[in-house]
Amino acid sequence: MFWQALRNELIKLFSRGRSYIAFGAVVFIVGAIHLALWVDGANFLNFQTSNLQEQFLFEGNLLNGNLSAYIILTALLVHIPFLIALVTGDLLAGESASGTIRFLLIRPIRRSTLVAAKFATAIIYSTLLVLSMALLSTFMGRWLLGNGDLFVVRDTMVLFDASDVSWRMLGAYAFSILGMATVASLSFLFSAITDNAVTPILLTMVIIIAFMILSSIDLSLFKAMKPFFFTTYMNGWKLFFEDPFSWSRIAQYGGALLLHVVIFFGFTQWYVQRKDILS
Amino acid sequence: MPTPILSVRGLSKSYGNFQAVNQLSFTVNEGDVYGFLGPNGAGKSTTIRMLLSLIFPDSGEVELFGKNLYHHREWVLSQIGAIVEKPDFYGYLSAMRNLEVLGRLQTVPVSRSRMQEVLHWVGLADRANSPVKTFSQGMKQRLGLAQALLHQPKLIILDEPTNGLDPQGMRDIRELILSLQREQGITIFLSSHILSEVEIMANRMVIIQKGKAVVEGNVRDILRGFNTGLQVETSQPGAFLERLGGSAFSGSLRRAEEHKIILNLAADQAPALAAWMVESGLPIESISPLRTLEDYFISQT
Numbered sequence: 001m002f003w004q005a006l007r008n009e010l011i012k013l014f015s016r017g018r019s020y021i022a023f024g025a026v027v028f029i030v031g032a033i034h035l036a037l038w039v040d041g042a043n044f045l046n047f048q049t050s051n052l053q054e055q056f057l058f059e060g061n062l063l064n065g066n067l068s069a070y071i072i073l074t075a076l077l078v079h080i081p082f083l084i085a086l087v088t089g090d091l092l093a094g095e096s097a098s099g100t101i102r103f104l105l106i107r108p109i110r111r112s113t114l115v116a117a118k119f120a121t122a123i124i125y126s127t128l129l130v131l132s133m134a135l136l137s138t139f140m141g142r143w144l145l146g147n148g149d150l151f152v153v154r155d156t157m158v159l160f161d162a163s164d165v166s167w168r169m170l171g172a173y174a175f176s177i178l179g180m181a182t183v184a185s186l187s188f189l190f191s192a193i194t195d196n197a198v199t200p201i202l203l204t205m206v207i208i209i210a211f212m213i214l215s216s217i218d219l220s221l222f223k224a225m226k227p228f229f230f231t232t233y234m235n236g237w238k239l240f241f242e243d244p245f246s247w248s249r250i251a252q253y254g255g256a257l258l259l260h261v262v263i264f265f266g267f268t269q270w271y272v273q274r275k276d277i278l279s
Numbered sequence: 280m281p282t283p284i285l286s287v288r289g290l291s292k293s294y295g296n297f298q299a300v301n302q303l304s305f306t307v308n309e310g311d312v313y314g315f316l317g318p319n320g321a322g323k324s325t326t327i328r329m330l331l332s333l334i335f336p337d338s339g340e341v342e343l344f345g346k347n348l349y350h351h352r353e354w355v356l357s358q359i360g361a362i363v364e365k366p367d368f369y370g371y372l373s374a375m376r377n378l379e380v381l382g383r384l385q386t387v388p389v390s391r392s393r394m395q396e397v398l399h400w401v402g403l404a405d406r407a408n409s410p411v412k413t414f415s416q417g418m419k420q421r422l423g424l425a426q427a428l429l430h431q432p433k434l435i436i437l438d439e440p441t442n443g444l445d446p447q448g449m450r451d452i453r454e455l456i457l458s459l460q461r462e463q464g465i466t467i468f469l470s471s472h473i474l475s476e477v478e479i480m481a482n483r484m485v486i487i488q489k490g491k492a493v494v495e496g497n498v499r500d501i502l503r504g505f506n507t508g509l510q511v512e513t514s515q516p517g518a519f520l521e522r523l524g525g526s527a528f529s530g531s532l533r534r535a536e537e538h539k540i541i542l543n544l545a546a547d548q549a550p551a552l553a554a555w556m557v558e559s560g561l562p563i564e565s566i567s568p569l570r571t572l573e574d575y576f577i578s579q580t
Contacts, residue, residue, distance in 0.1 A: 004383040011380065015371055099367030103426065106331045107384035108357040277333040 001109050005117035013087070013121055022083035022129050029079075030072055030136045037068050038144045064148030065141025066165045072137045073237065077176060081183040081208050082201075084129060088122040089187035089200030092272070096195040096279040105277055115192070115272050119265055122188050126180040134173040150241070158243045172237040175254065179234035182257045183208065185264035186230075192268045195279045230260045281308035283342075284434055284466050285330070290339030291490075292325055299325040301490040303339070307434075307468055307483075312460050314477030314484030314498065315470040322490035323470040324364060327438045330468075331361055343434070357386040360432035362440060366423025370412030374403055374422055377411055378429060385430040397425040401455060417448035424455055435459065436468045441476060453480060474575055475567055478502060486575070502575075508533060509544045509552065512564035516540060522559050528552060541569060 013019050037044065041063040092115075095101035104114060150160040150168075160168065183204065190200035211231040214222045226232050236253030239246065285307035292300040300322040307313040317323050328334040330341055332352050341348040343355045368377045375394060382389030398404045401421040406414070414422065420440060427435050440456065441449040457480060459465045471477050477484050478498055485495040494501055513519050516538055523532060531542040544552065546568040556563050 001384070004388065008380045008383055011376070012369060012372070015369075015376075017371075098369075099365065100369060102333060102363045102367065103381055104384065105333055106356060106359070106361050106363065107381065108353040108386050109384045110353065274335070276335060277328065 002113050002117055005109060005114055006120050009091075009117050009121040010124070013125065018090075019087055019125070022080075022086065023132055025083055026076070026080075026129065026133050027136065029076060030133060030140060033072055033075070034068055034137075034140045034144050037063065037071075041068075041145065062148065062151050063145060064150075064162075065138065065143075065145045066148060066150040066160075066162065066169070068141040068145055069134075069137040069169060070150060070152065070241070072133070073172060073176065076133060077179065077234070077237070078212075080129065080133070080180060082205055084126050084180055084183050085187040085201045085204040087125055088184040089191045089204060090197045091118045091122055091188060092191040093194050093200050094191075094197045096277075097197050099279060101277060101279060111272050112269055115269055119185070119188055119268070122184040123181050126184040127177050130173060130177045130180055134169075138169065152241045156243070158241065160241070160243075168240040171240040171250075175237040175240065175250070178254055178257045178261075179237065182230055182234065182260045182264070185261045185268075189264045189268045189271075192272050192275070230257065233257045233260075281310075283307070284309045284311075284344060285313075285468065286340075286342040287326075287330070288340045288342075290326065290329060290341065291337045292322075292329060292334065293337060299490055300329070300336070303487065303490065303492055305485040305492060305495050307466060309433075309466055310460070310464060311483050312457070312467040312469065312481045314481030315468060315487070316472070316474065316477050316484055317470075317487040318472055321472075321487045323472075323487065324438055325490075326487075327361075327363060327436060327470060330436060331359070331363065332356070333363065353386070357430065358433045359436060360427030360430065360434075361436040361438075362420075362423040362427055363436075363438050365416075365443065366419050366426075368411040368419065368422060371410060373408045373410055374398060374414070374425075375407040377422070378426060381426050382429050387430070389429045393429065393431075394425075397428045398422075400428070401425045402451075416443050417445070417451065420444060420448070420452055421455070424452070428459070432465065434466045434468065438470050439472070440469065441471070441473075449476075456480065474502075475569070478568065508569040509542045509546065509549055510565075510567050510569045511540045511542060511552070511556075512538050512566075513540070513556070514538065514562050514564060519556070519561050522561070526555055526559075528555065538564070 045063050092101070095104065105111065147162050149162050150165045152158045152160065186207065187200045187204040190203045194200055208231055211229040215226050215229055215232055233253045233256040236250060236257070239250050239253060283306045287306070288304050290300055290303040291298070303322070303326060315323055315326070325334060329336050330343075330348070332348060344358055346355055348355050369380065372380065375398070378389070378394045378398070379391075382394060395404065395407070398407050401424050403418060403421055403425065406418065411419065411422065423440075427437075437456065441452050444452060453476070456467060456469065460467050469477070469480060481498050483496065484498050484501065486493045486501070511519070516535060519540060520532070520535060523529060528542065528544065531544050533541040533543050535541070542552070549566050549568070553563060553566055
């Protein structure tokens, strides 16, 4: 029954125009960033590295597909949650708002199975969105800007050899999928609690923005709270671009996100089992 | 000896201080067209939602086909078709796609030929591939019946199935529902706030008010001696009124509203009135007893 329900959910999801808004946005943003880097990337890189150029001599093609993919990852992972919440927040609440939930729940299917199928749909959608971003930025970057070493400045300045970048990118995108799955789980939980489709999207974004703002303020209280914000662990993809590379930290960050996914999904199941369908 | 197909015993549900359903009990037998009658806000929809496990009762038992609903939920629901309140579909999908989505959630997936069969039966075969958002309320109601019939249920639960329909739509839906019972032997549980609708369609009924059963039994027994007039619908109201004065029904006119004429006549005078109209060459659209639930409650107190 789970597979039949999942098939239903995917048919419904991809029969609606709004499901493609996020993919359209990714295509537009990734395309625009690449085009801008292709046209004016040299000046951009000069500006970014102007302080370093006094002490270091840069040689070779630093403006390449790897750098553009990294820039896009940094920029989009803040905004992709909104696009994900737009769809996953609607999965249960949308059915309640439109009344179709009644037709589903009077069928001989367990509520838990239906919720699991919808949750799987949310995860599949999030995965497809991150994958589309990964494929598009990788191929468009390589095509327009070529391959080359990746220059990353965070706490330290690190230069990764071109041959050392692909697996790190792959790892970063895989980790991003986990981060976006956490966002999807949260908006899915709100989708179960509320009966209108807008509230889950707003609540998810309010929480993410609030956590991000509090994390960025350098006060001891917020520093102490930071480990309890799941947004802290969503940045775990950056660990793939650290030197020395630490699997244990990645496991720690990934574990924290996975725990959030399990808690959000578990609470959704618990709530839906007891929910009176009044819509 | 009739076989009980649905037994409700001591069902109660409250929302905060509001008691929506209060110790409700009734029994529906196999083959019944069972009327579930009550004014708006009496607790009909809450009860129906509890019968379909959409809402969990505070107390009481629901037994369907001899099995407890909450212990055998999936099996019980596989035997039931239903429309709860208005039929809401995925507007962006076609009628056929909607049926496919719902059919896949049955214990035994429903075949495409069965879907075509039910669409044909409700008169929507030629609109099978049209998006549901282009359907009228009457068409959605018919599609609602189609989805309820998909898996060949033994019991169909309908929550105010004629709500929001025009007179022709109401007639069509009533005929479809009655033919379900006649031709396929399906037991029908039908909620309504219109007494005359239940009288036309049901053989047994329960009347509820403020969540409590007021009376349960055979429709004729309950309504015997209770009548507030006859309503005649004709396409020639002018001619009707002209000839009424010289007939045996002279002086029975209460009021006339376009095609509807209300007469102060008893229900058992309907055949004689019909015969007179035929003799007089007056077209008959319908003759029905005029009774409202409010009148009934007044007559009982």
